[in-house]
Amino acid sequence: MAEVSEAKVVSQRSLRRRRRELRHRAQSLVEGATDPWEEVEEYETDIPEGEEDEFIDEETAEVADHEEVIEFTYTIRELCAEMILGYVWWSLVHAIAPMIWFYPLNELEISGYEAFVITILSPIFTGMSSLLHFSGTIHGLAFWRVLSLVGVASFQAPTTLIRLVMLAFGCGTAMLWFCGMIWSKDPKERVLSFWGLILGLFLLLVLRISYVTVNPIWSDVTSNRVILLIAVIATLDRVYTGYMMSISQSGPQSKSSTEPQDSQVSGPGWFVVSLGFGALLFLTHDVFGEVSLVCRWAVSGYPHTGPKPNPWGASVIVALGVGVLLSRYQWTSNLFWWLIGCAGAALLYFAPRYWSLVGGLMLGVYTMSIWPAMIDRLFCRPVARTLTLANLVYIVLFLGSVWVVAYNFVPGGEYTRERTHVLLGIIMVFIGLALRTKSTPDVKEAYGKIKKEEKVNDDEKHPSVQPSSKRKPLAVKFNNVAFLEEHGDRFWFFRTHVIPVLVCIIIVAVVLMAVRFHRLDYPTPQKEDPKVFSAMIWTVHFAYDNVGWPSFERAAQMINDTDADVVGFLESDCSKPYLGNHDLAMWFEERLGMYSDFGPSTRDHTWGATLLSKYPIVKSLHHLLPSPEGELAPALSATINISGNLVDFVLVHMGNDRDNLDRRLQAQELARIMDESPNPVGVSGICDIIPRKS
Secondary structure: OHHHHHHHHHHHHHHHHHHHHHHHHHHHHHOOOOOOOOOOOOOOOOOOOOOOOOOOOHHHHHHHHHHHHHHHHHHHHHHHHHHHHHHHHHHHHHHHHHHHHHHHHHHOOOOOHHHHHHHHHHHHHHHOHHHHHHHOOHHHHHHHHHHHHHHHHHHHOOOHHHHHHHHHHHHHHHHHHHHHHHOOOOHHHHHHHHHHHHHHHHHHHHHHHHOOOOOHHHOOHHHHHHHHHHHHHHHHHHHHHHHHHHHHOOOOOOOOOOOOEOOOOOOOOHHHHHHHHHHHHHHHHHHHOOOOHHHHHOOOOOOOOOOOHHHHHHHHHHHHHHHHHHOOOHHHHOHHHHHHHHHHHHHHHHOOHHHHHHHHHHHHHHHHHOHHHHHHHHHOOOHHHHHHHHHHHHHHHHHHHHHOOOOOOOOOHHHHOOOHHHHHHHHHHHHHHHHOOOOOOOHHHHHHHOOHHHHHHHHHHOOOOOOHHHOOOOOOOEOOOOOOOEOOEOOHHHHHHHHHHHHHHHHHHHHHHHHHHHOOOOOOOOOOOOOOOOEEEEEOHHHEOOOOOEOHHHHHHHHHHHOOOEEEEEOOOOOOHHHOOOOHHHHHHHHHOOEEEEEOOHHHOOOOEEEEEOOOEEEEEEEEEOOOOOOOEEEEEEEEEEOOEEEEEEEEEOOOOOOHHHHHHHHHHHHHHHHOOOOOEEEEEEOOOOOOOO
16 A cells, blocks of 8 residues: 555656646746747746646646647657668568578578578677667667668669678668667667567558568568668658757756666676577567468368468457557566466467467467566666577577478488477477566665765765665666656556557558458359369479569469469468568469468478369368478368369379388378379379489
């Protein structure tokens, strides 16, 4: 009760200060001042003693209300600019791995270009205090942001290698920009930048919904140039607004003596926090980098396919939004909430169909709810070693996600084969350990290290006060990153600015998904001879063209030109972070107006198979062919109703020719599938065999 009473008193005092400030600024305008922010002659209003809370004349109140509206819209403008820049940051981080992956994909072995990933370890340079200080200034942030746009412009590079170099450079500078905004000396700048980053993730998801799983910044040259221009404008706008904010805060009353202090303590547990933040960053990218990913973990064959990406992808972004709304509560850092997150991860991986979706939604709520708590812990630790190690953990987990699938082509693959569940377990353990650390340094430690100089000065100014040795320790109150106390309310900015923008983004996402869902009623052509059909098979290579650029539209045009009734894609599961988190099946389904079947699921450790058909798919099964020695071989068998005639199709990607046992067992299993089919069977696939002389 005492704490509640004390909080109420503090809130009332803050409200009084706010009223006096607004009254002073408004009265200045009323009595002739042209700019209430200028240092002009102070105007005082005689207020009867004891009535200062209630006293305010109508004219002053009107101007004060106008000032509050201006302040609100000004801050919304800053937040929207940060959101755009946050979107750019996420886009750069998401793009580097798919660009690097192009090289080993073509060579089927480690190529050496993987070394470019070390550019995201650039925070190690912030060990130089001058660089960290520069990064936290208005001009420093602008400098790194402008340089990071080189990565955005890489999409227009003339060659693949130049594009990779430019993109890697952009990612490295983006990480320095991240250091500058999270460890900024200005608490308001930290709050704006952090929530801009979170809202930028939601903006990324919405734009990918509007472009049907493709990030527009990497979709085509026109979209890339438009977004690049918008990012430049947002950067310049933040320089201007940041400069104006610094001027407005430079007055004699800009900093109250009771204002919370920033943590400068190299708090314990930096190693564990690094593990946790690296794991959280990877989890957010791996599972929630696109709204269809959870559904592709849960997919099954017809007729019980499980949750379709459209419309169920809308539930994913709603769950992430709920997580943000819950992030204000301290219990999101406790053990019970972590166990709920672990339960969600387990359901996502092990449960079938809709139960897997439920697990993904639980994990989504948990993931976004702990971002503020994790960032607070990150902020309290030394920047260079903490963020560098966190990014290294992110890289290792990324490599782990490759190793569990590509185990047949990488060193040590026999130990990582099909162990995504182990990877998920490591992620959740790292996050849980990090959240067990303190979000701010110990008060006594902070009091000794931070406030020592202030205590000495205070003793010199007031020698008559009782000795400091007998004095009770002063409570040191720290600003955190996500929730800065304003107007006596720690969540004022979160409620009045973040939540409205977040709700608007989610509403737009749901509407876009509904519009797309309305178009999923595809016309079925009638054949003169239903016993004649055309089919094609294509190893789509994850929608890369021969030089590493996306080929969605060109591929769709080529398929239209063939006029094939049934299309089979192999190497089509792009629902992995190093393949761009794309959903090729959904994109081509909606672009071509064809029915699709995606399988096996992303959690089944294959490179994927997709069946597209102009005619309804009646039933299907997803197969993991026997692969005791080599990589898992996927197969898909489906029954299609072609103008009243049922035809079975088998789509297969057999193992490599060096794995003779695998191929023999796979051939036997395919023969069994076809023998058991009651309908005519069409087979299309890739045998992966090198012609030899007899």
